[in-house]
Amino acid sequence: MRRVGIIGIGITEFGELWDSSFRKIGISAGLAAVEDANISAEHIDALYVGNMSAGRFIRQEHVGALIADYSGLAKGHIPATRVEAAGASGGLALRQGFLAVASGMNDIVVVGGAEKMTDVSDVESSLIQSSAADQEWETELGVTFAGLHSLIATRHMHEYGTTREQLADVAVKNHRHGSLNPKAQFRREISRDVVLKSPMVSSPLRMFDCAPSSDGAAAVVLCPFEMAGKHAEMPIEIVGSGQASDSLALHHRRDICTMDATRLAAKRAFKMAGLRQKDVSVAEVHDNFTISEILAIEDLGFFSKGEGGKATEDGRTALEGDVAVNSSGGLKARGDPIGATGVAQAVEIVTQLRGKADERQVKDASVGLTQNVGGTGATVVVHLFRREM
Amino acid sequence: MRRVGIIGIGITEFGELWDSSFRKIGISAGLAAVEDANISAEHIDALYVGNMSAGRFIRQEHVGALIADYSGLAKGHIPATRVEAAGASGGLALRQGFLAVASGMNDIVVVGGAEKMTDVSDVESSLIQSSAADQEWETELGVTFAGLHSLIATRHMHEYGTTREQLADVAVKNHRHGSLNPKAQFRREISRDVVLKSPMVSSPLRMFDCAPSSDGAAAVVLCPFEMAGKHAEMPIEIVGSGQASDSLALHHRRDICTMDATRLAAKRAFKMAGLRQKDVSVAEVHDNFTISEILAIEDLGFFSKGEGGKATEDGRTALEGDVAVNSSGGLKARGDPIGATGVAQAVEIVTQLRGKADERQVKDASVGLTQNVGGTGATVVVHLFRREM
Numbered sequence: 211m212r213r214v215g216i217i218g219i220g221i222t223e224f225g226e227l228w229d230s231s232f233r234k235i236g237i238s239a240g241l242a243a244v245e246d247a248n249i250s251a252e253h254i255d256a257l258y259v260g261n262m263s264a265g266r267f268i269r270q271e272h273v274g275a276l277i278a279d280y281s282g283l284a285k286g287h288i289p290a291t292r293v294e295a296a297g298a299s300g301g302l303a304l305r306q307g308f309l310a311v312a313s314g315m316n317d318i319v320v321v322g323g324a325e326k327m328t329d330v331s332d333v334e335s336s337l338i339q340s341s342a343a344d345q346e347w348e349t350e351l352g353v354t355f356a357g358l359h360s361l362i363a364t365r366h367m368h369e370y371g372t373t374r375e376q377l378a379d380v381a382v383k384n385h386r387h388g389s390l391n392p393k394a395q396f397r398r399e400i401s402r403d404v405v406l407k408s409p410m411v412s413s414p415l416r417m418f419d420c421a422p423s424s425d426g427a428a429a430v431v432l433c434p435f436e437m438a439g440k441h442a443e444m445p446i447e448i449v450g451s452g453q454a455s456d457s458l459a460l461h462h463r464r465d466i467c468t469m470d471a472t473r474l475a476a477k478r479a480f481k482m483a484g485l486r487q488k489d490v491s492v493a494e495v496h497d498n499f500t501i502s503e504i505l506a507i508e509d510l511g512f513f514s515k516g517e518g519g520k521a522t523e524d525g526r527t528a529l530e531g532d533v534a535v536n537s538s539g540g541l542k543a544r545g546d547p548i549g550a551t552g553v554a555q556a557v558e559i560v561t562q563l564r565g566k567a568d569e570r571q572v573k574d575a576s577v578g579l580t581q582n583v584g585g586t587g588a589t590v591v592v593h594l595f596r597r598e599m
Numbered sequence: 600m601r602r603v604g605i606i607g608i609g610i611t612e613f614g615e616l617w618d619s620s621f622r623k624i625g626i627s628a629g630l631a632a633v634e635d636a637n638i639s640a641e642h643i644d645a646l647y648v649g650n651m652s653a654g655r656f657i658r659q660e661h662v663g664a665l666i667a668d669y670s671g672l673a674k675g676h677i678p679a680t681r682v683e684a685a686g687a688s689g690g691l692a693l694r695q696g697f698l699a700v701a702s703g704m705n706d707i708v709v710v711g712g713a714e715k716m717t718d719v720s721d722v723e724s725s726l727i728q729s730s731a732a733d734q735e736w737e738t739e740l741g742v743t744f745a746g747l748h749s750l751i752a753t754r755h756m757h758e759y760g761t762t763r764e765q766l767a768d769v770a771v772k773n774h775r776h777g778s779l780n781p782k783a784q785f786r787r788e789i790s791r792d793v794v795l796k797s798p799m800v801s802s803p804l805r806m807f808d809c810a811p812s813s814d815g816a817a818a819v820v821l822c823p824f825e826m827a828g829k830h831a832e833m834p835i836e837i838v839g840s841g842q843a844s845d846s847l848a849l850h851h852r853r854d855i856c857t858m859d860a861t862r863l864a865a866k867r868a869f870k871m872a873g874l875r876q877k878d879v880s881v882a883e884v885h886d887n888f889t890i891s892e893i894l895a896i897e898d899l900g901f902f903s904k905g906e907g908g909k910a911t912e913d914g915r916t917a918l919e920g921d922v923a924v925n926s927s928g929g930l931k932a933r934g935d936p937i938g939a940t941g942v943a944q945a946v947e948i949v950t951q952l953r954g955k956a957d958e959r960q961v962k963d964a965s966v967g968l969t970q971n972v973g974g975t976g977a978t979v980v981v982h983l984f985r986r987e988m
Contacts, residue, residue: 211703231735257844265654265727270734272685275977278844279733279851287863289842290978291691294681296661302680306695313702314600338654344668345659346620453678455646455667462668474676588664589679 211312215438215445216595218247218431219557224545225395227425232268232326236277239427239550240322247431247441251282255316257290260303260323261549266338268326277322289316296342297498299323300552301582301591304430305451308593311432323553324427335423339548342585344459356420356499358460358586360412363501366467367414370516372504374414378405379522380500381418381542387529388539390570395424395545419500424545428554446560450485450594452478458588469587472509476581479592480511487511490594491575492562493533494555496583497540503527506581507535510592534572537562552582552591563597600701604827604834605984607636607820608946613934614784616814621657621715625666628816628939629711636820636830640671643820644705646679649692649712650938655727657715666711678705685731686887688712689941690971690980693819694840697982700821712942713816724812728937731974733848745809745888747849747975749801752890755856756803759905761893763803767794768911769889770807770931776918777928779959784813784934808889813934817943835949839874839983841867847977858976861898865970868981869900876900879983880964881951882922883944885972886929892916895970896924899981923961926951941971941980952986 220242222235230238236259244251257278265271277283278290293303300323307321327335340349343358366372382402388394400418408417431441438445454474460466480486487510495510497503504518512533513521521527527535538544538558541551559578561567578595609631611624619627625648633640646667654660666672667679682692689712696710716724729738732747755761771791777783794807820830827834843863849855869875876899884899886892893907901922902910910916916924927933927947930940948967950956967984 233735263654263660265652265730268734269726269730269738271652271683271727271730272732272847272974272977274684275844275847275973276733279847279977284844284846284977287843287845287860289694290684290844291695291842292683294660294683295663295679305678306680306698309695309698309702309704312704313698315698315701337658338660341654341658341660343661344665345657346622349658453680454676455664455673455679456676457673458661458664458668471676584664585661588661588668588673 212314213435214308214311214432214448215435216430216560217433217438217442217445218243219560220246221393221428221554221557222426223393224424224426224547226328228328232264232324233276233280235425235427236322236324237281239429240281240320243320243429243431249318249441252286253318254283254288254320256288256310256319257283258303258307258321259292260300260552261292262294262296262299262325263338267330295589296584297496297548298552298582298584298589298591299549301580304552304556304593305453305591307432308448308451311434317433319432320429321432321553322427322429323550325547325549326425327423327547328425347459356412356415359499359501360415361460362466363414366501369467372519375402376519376523377419377500378402380497380503381405383528384497384536384540384542387537387570388543391539391544394539394543395422396543415499421498421541421546424547426545426547426550428550428557430553430556444564444597446563447596448593449596450479450483452476452592454590456588458585460586469505469509469590471587471590472506472581475590475592476510479594483594485577485594489577490533490579491577492537492559492572493535493579494538494558495535495581497536497542498546510581529570529572537567537570537572555580555582559595563595601703602824603697603700603821603837604824605819605949606822606827606831606834607632608949609635610782610817610943610946611815612782613813613815613936615717621653621713622665622669624814624816625711625713626670628818629670629709632709632818632820638707638830641675642707643672643677643709645677645699645708646672647692647696647710648681649689649941650681651683651685651688651714652727656719684978685973686885686937687941687971687973687978687980688938690969693941693945693982694842694980696821697837697840700823706822708821709818710821710942711816711818712939714936714938715814716812716936717814736848745801745804748888748890749804750849751855752803755890758856761908764791765908765912766808766889767791769886769892770794772917773886773925773929773931776926776959777932780928780933783928783932784811785932804888810887810930810935813936815934815936815939817939817946819942819945833953833986835952836985837982838985839868839872841865841981843979845977847974849975858894858898858979860976860979861895861970864979864981865899868983872983874966874983878966879922879968880966881926881948881961882924882968883927883947884924884970886925886931887935899970918959918961926956926959926961944969944971948984952984
């Protein structure tokens with residue numbers, strides 16, 4: 211397989227973008243990435259788009275072709291492919307783009323992710339998000355997506371003594387990071403108290419434990435690493451890619467406090483990269499709920515099982531900690547336009563490794579990681595990125 | 600890139616399978632393919648699933664993980680990825696599986712396609728199918744998917760003198776082929792007269808010009824060609840893979856009587872394979888409407904533009920013709936469970952190249968082609984398959 215580099219990144223503002231359409235945000239992120247890569251449309255060989263549920267959010271399937279069309283790429287008749295695995299759609303699109311370049315099939319590939327969630331009612335949006343879980347054995351029986359995560363949180367607190375306050379600390383940290391990110395949906399710091407007094411969603415998870423519904427899009431441009439120097443001042447290499455699955459329904463898992471798919475995806479990515487956890491200075495993980503970040507930092511191997519809450523409380527995952535987790539603000543504060551999220555994670559890591567993250571820059575960041583989750587952990591994709599020394 | 604072979608195929612019956620669920624048919628096709636390949640679950644490295652709109656047909660996204668789970672593959676935590684491009688979803692899944700093996704990332708990959716269409720009302724089904732077209736510029740303005748194809752048909756008749764009877768001949772031929780296929784949804788021959796007197800759907804297209812709504816699933820097992828001999832008596836090689844896009848909306852096309860995406864995808868696939876049109880003895884093309892097959896056989900280069908109707912009338916696309924088109928019965932008679940269709944096409948070609956197509960066997964078939972279309976031609980995937988001499 212060929213080595214693969216990222217030569218361009220682009221991202222829209224995340225939030226309730228009521229004056230923008232799906233196609234508008236998709237194109238806008240793509241054009242920004244293409245401009246950043248110093249290429250023009252005729253250089254592009256293929257497009258991958260991560261999207262969870264445009265069919266239900268905007269009544270449009272076939273969004274790979276849609277984005278190719280409205281960004282002008284269909285004039286070159288390039289292959290355009292949508293990839294979906296609920297919340298992991300963006301990370302999966304990145305992996306397919308990686309494969310397209312690594313295989314030698316394509317040279318320059320644009321990977322985008324987009325979701326327009328706020329044009330339907332909150333109830334409809336919640337229903338759509340629940341379609342990431344097992345429709346027959348979970349959703350139809352009444353459990354919401356937040357409800358499933360509250361089961362995980364309750365069990366984790368019981369097994370490991372994780373506290374309600376530690377969950378809150380994830381949100382507090384990510385809001386602090388988000389306040390430093392001009393593209394974030396929420397740019398205000400919050401206190402523990404704000405989280406603990408926010409409305410209950412599904413006990414023990416409160417409003418500030420949950421990532422918002424968001425509109426937004428993100429894109430990256432890939433090419434063979436040996437060509438990357440021609441296009442980018444500081445190309446970032448994708449050195450590891452791991453993907454794993456697990457049972458769709460939570461109750462079929464070996465242990466609901468561990469995402470085995472995260473463990474396996476990470477193991478595969480680290481093996482491919484020849485790197486270890488201690489090499490990683492910055493990580494974007496899938497904090498759709500505060501408990502999800504605690505599971506993530508444990509299952510990725512940054513901290514032992516059961517110590518994620520304490521590590522967060524102790525500031526070990528803050529910008530200046532052992533590993534900076536969700537420097538962008540994460541899904542919690544940067545926002546979570548589902549299909550865009552996995553690609554937005556890569557955009558943040560590239561920004562950090564380029565040393566261009568301004569106020570939220572992690573010092574001497576040279577290796578970064580993304581962890582992108584579909585459902586309650588039925589799909590996980592982990593990527594590792596490295597700056598040339 | 601490594602050479603890629605097909606070592607197993609599986610397919611369900613196509614039709615109104617009211618007593619089966621999406622997961623049941625998906626698993627059933629997959630298990631049949633795995634059994635045919637003489638492998639067991641622990642050999643499988645990855646799964647790709649083609650599906651257009653489970654989110655709307657059965658309220659379930661994340662169907663890659665679903666199929667991995669319920670077929671027992673999630674126990675091995677293998678990567679499971681859903682790919683979507685409306686009607687071309689199955690063909691795209693095949694292409695991604697091909698890439699995964701060709702790149703060296705995976706050895707044994709299962710590619711499945713599935714759709715469960717008949718659990719919603721016909722009106723809802725029609726709406727969902729229309730989401731393959733441009734929601735903002737076509738569907739919202741009232742045109743149906745059949746309506747868009749009737750525009751193509753009318754123009755083709757005007758430009759090239761294609762007759763209403765020649766359109767009917769596509770359906771008559773494909774029903775004849777379908778009558779020889781035990782897995783086909785429609786297994787009865789029909790006459791020209793039956794087509795010409797069937798209810799009008801969108802002038803000039805009548806009921807028998809349209810493929811049905813179907814439930815069904817299909818699967819193939821891929822591996823590096825050099826390993827294929829260990830698993831299959833007669834491995835079939837995927838020698839060419841081409842994909843192309845075009846504008847999503849029909850009115851933006853250069854010429855609505857030509858699918859440029861078919862021309863480009865075919866050009867790319869033939870170039871990769873080092874083959875020419877005259878080498879192909881059997882082709883499965885995307886006859887979701889009778890006019891679609893006429894465009895396909897022209898744009899693939901089997902016949903000159905405008906001569907597709909005449910060629911069909913003259914029997915040149917029948918089992919014993921210049922090139923046997925849709926020996927399975929095609930979408931028209933075998934059925935069209937959207938996401939399954941592209942994979943079902945590959946299943947038919949492998950069956951033919953193995954010489955196992957019984958009554959519908961094409962004599963001395965050694966090279967086969969599939970053409971799978973999304974929307975009205977915004978996505979087209981073409982694959983070429985060859986039997987070792």
